Amino acid sequence: NMYGGTIKNNTAKNGGAFYSVTAGTVNLEGGTISGNQSTSTSSNGYTGGGAIYLRGGGKLTISGTQIIGNSAAKDGGAIFTGCRNFTISGNATITGNTAGRRGGAVCLYSDTGLDAKLDMTGGTISGNSVTNDGGGVYVGKRCTLTLDGSAAFTGNKAKWGGAIYLTDNSSLTMTNGELTQNNASEQGGGVFSYSDSSSSSLSGGTIKNNTAGKNGGAVYINKGTLKISGDPVVKDNTVADNANNVELNSGKTLTISDAMSSGASIGVTTGNTNYPVVFSNAYETDYKDYFFSDAGKTINYNSNKQLEIGKDAAHEHTGGTATCTAKAVCEICNQEYGEKDPANHAGGTEVR
Numbered sequence: 001n002m003y004g005g006t007i008k009n010n011t012a013k014n015g016g017a018f019y020s021v022t023a024g025t026v027n028l029e030g031g032t033i034s035g036n037q038s039t040s041t042s043s044n045g046y047t048g049g050g051a052i053y054l055r056g057g058g059k060l061t062i063s064g065t066q067i068i069g070n071s072a073a074k075d076g077g078a079i080f081t082g083c084r085n086f087t088i089s090g091n092a093t094i095t096g097n098t099a100g101r102r103g104g105a106v107c108l109y110s111d112t113g114l115d116a117k118l119d120m121t122g123g124t125i126s127g128n129s130v131t132n133d134g135g136g137v138y139v140g141k142r143c144t145l146t147l148d149g150s151a152a153f154t155g156n157k158a159k160w161g162g163a164i165y166l167t168d169n170s171s172l173t174m175t176n177g178e179l180t181q182n183n184a185s186e187q188g189g190g191v192f193s194y195s196d197s198s199s200s201s202l203s204g205g206t207i208k209n210n211t212a213g214k215n216g217g218a219v220y221i222n223k224g225t226l227k228i229s230g231d232p233v234v235k236d237n238t239v240a241d242n243a244n245n246v247e248l249n250s251g252k253t254l255t256i257s258d259a260m261s262s263g264a265s266i267g268v269t270t271g272n273t274n275y276p277v278v279f280s281n282a283y284e285t286d287y288k289d290y291f292f293s294d295a296g297k298t299i300n301y302n303s304n305k306q307l308e309i310g311k312d313a314a315h316e317h318t319g320g321t322a323t324c325t326a327k328a329v330c331e332i333c334n335q336e337y338g339e340k341d342p343a344n345h346a347g348g349t350e351v352r
Contacts, residue, residue, distance in 0.1 A: 015053025049080030134165030161192030275311030
């Protein structure tokens with residue numbers, strides 16, 4: 001149990017500050033864990049944990065501790081764990097950690113018969129980075145990540161999955177929280193779904209202002225399934241400065257899994273541009289106003305009671321007000337258009 005104090009600048013092959021493979025219990029309610037290192041470069045899967053290495057079941061609870069600037073040569077810059085009872089809440093902060101392979105902040109990696117699970121209802125995972133997969137969290141085989149409450153991922157970086165990377169049989173369920181300003185140099189600025197057996201479910205929360213170098217500014221469904229319900233907001237994400245929010249690889253579709261509600265706004269890009277591109281299921285309610293096409297196409301509710309991205313030409317931008325520093329923003333697709341208005345000096349600070 002840690003209520004305060006500092007654990008810093010320690011080094012081990014695995015678990016720079018904490019190490020347990022026998023169902024240990026670690027409760028972190030305060031204090032700082034910083035500058036610790038995992039130095040192992042073993043190629044096996046169970047390698048890492050700059051600050052914490054916890055396997056064999058057990059319990060890990062983080063509600064107030066600051067875990068800062070730790071590093072792992074392989075996986076889990078801050079935490080490598082296979083425990084099923086792992087929670088992050090309150091004002092916990094996991095920031096500025098680095099890993100050489102997977103999970104800049106956290107690597108969830110199942111032991112035999114023990115499928116790791118992280119429930120995050122608060123706290124912040126920010127400014128972490130990794131060479132390859134999952135700048136914030138790497139969700140390993142058969143592992144689960146759930147986001148609710150005030151859980152936040154911001155400013156994390158990776159090659160694939162700036163905030164979150166999903167691999168075989170792994171899942172993400174987001175009912176609240178936010179992913180903002182994360183970056184993937186390749187694909188999935190916020191979330192990257194790698195496998196046919198991985199699944200993502202969005203029923204709330206906000207994914208905004210994330211970027212990727214090639215595909216999926218917010219979410220890239222390379223493989224796997226994406227289910228939408230409730231009132232999630234996925235907009236203002238980009239690839240190479242172009243609107244790109246949820247991107248579905250060719251052959252991948254989006255499913256409305258339950259009722260949607262006011263406030264939902266989801267931008268969609270499809271690898272398949274042979275319009276119309278139909279969402280995967282029929283639904284009794286017309287939810288077209290909750291989606292928009294990143295390519296400026298129209299979202300339709302067809303005669304089969306399915307939503308589709310229409311084959312019509314891009315709509316005409318409308319609404320918004322241009323200023324001397326910014327173009328107008330279209331009220332339909334939320335993208336800038338037209339020219340700046342040098343005569344409209346709105347906001348800012350006068351300089352004499």
